[in-house]
Amino acid sequence: MLNPLRIQNSLTGKKELFEPINAPFVGMYVCGPTVYSDVHLGNVRTFVSFDVIYRYLMHLGYKVRYVRNITDVGHLIDDADEGEDKIGKKAKLENLEPMEIVQKYTEDFHRVMDQFNALPPSIEPTATGHILEQIEMVETLLENGLAYESNGSIYFNVKEYQKNHHYGKLSGRKIEELISNTRELDGQDEKSDNVDFALWKKASDGHIMRWPSPWGMGFPGWHLECTVMGTKYLGKTFDIHGGGMDLKFPHHECELAQSVGAHEQDPVKYWIHTNMLTVNGQKMSKSLGNSFLPRQLFTGDHDLLDRAYSPMTVKFFMLQSHYASTLDFSNDALQAAQKGYKKLMNGLRIIKNIEYTTEKGVEINEKIAGQINQLCDNCYRAMNDDFNTALTIGHLFNLLKKINSIPTQNLKLAEIGEETFNRMKATFCSFITDVLGLKEENNLNSEGLLEVLISFYKKAKEAKDYEKVDEIRNQLKEQGVVLKDMKTGIDWAYEE
């Protein structure tokens, strides 16, 4: 019996059986990037993790509506309630319209996601596209007595909320500690209490991103957009809400309070938080100055990089750890990942080209067939255990051993039978390409050039022009491709 899918729920701290509210439909909301700069590799880790979750749910047959927003207003410097808007600040610095900044970095984000072969979400709403809905929610919270106006800004009243609800239930923070840890009100502050957070901020004179509201010109607070867009596209309660661990507090705690405060119901059944990509044990972050951009990895142009790494190598490196563990950047691990990725892709090429054939006199060996079926089950077991890609990859390597022994005849197809062979082929191929989202990364092949070169190679061999044969071999080797003379003809593989 296969284990059903379980998800580590940050809300309860437990691994819970996944039972969608309205199966087979699944609603999933992931906090998207703030588009004021290029995404760094840490951001990519989080989005790749959710891409795999999205892919696996679809692989299991769920109809997933995946909403991932673009934060294009309201995210202030230092994630605080004071200070400049990250996008507004960049626009001023570069002397551009804020929407030019938004356009530029949204396109960059899409390009990077494409390079990592992450699927686009079903809906990608923007915060600025939902100002009216955000104003409506502020009005609801005011009506419900959970918000107050102060000098043209509106704040969420945490202590009032706390009377009937639990602020801190997601992050585990204690309100008493939050109160004592935050600085004293200096008398200038608009908030009644420091734990309160902004729902709507009055635009000061220099603030360029502003909209009319019942409280004057202003802009929405950062946490409000996700509550509003999640509700609009997925309903008042939906299945999965995710983001990086650093969003748990205050962003998601505030989202939760806003939803409960406005609708009197918990917004999310399963909260998923991905862990951080670190550099020498420290969170990769732009402000710490230890981040690198995907393109720096692809060119090797960074002090910390020994060499360049391809997108699929980097993706494979990320998937070799579970999303809930921290992952420390290392050149050695990336080099090992490159080898591993190529091995798997070579296995994929082998199995894709094999069709089942029977062989006279060869009987099914139940033991070997059983082992292979077990390995296929293990891939599902691992993914069903809170999307454990690290374990899944281990099982795929065990399947790979079997696959690699087919061309050498150490494993005969007739020994495992057609059903098991088809299952092995389907599992191996679909886990690598559909679930993990790994793809061939070979410019030569995609251009059809490899086929042309192989035909020249064949002709040179037939003509016994060994100088040419060696030349073609060597040049392909430089491109990371090795030619293999097989009984069945000439094939190629990635150099491992």
Ligand code: AMP
């Ligand atoms: P931001 O653009 O800063 O809003 O971040 C986008 C996403 O990347 C959020 O879900 C963050 O939690 C996540 N994130 C930021 N830094 C890292 C990191 N070093 N490792 C993994 N995820 C990160």
Ligand code: ZN
């Ligand atoms: Zn969010």
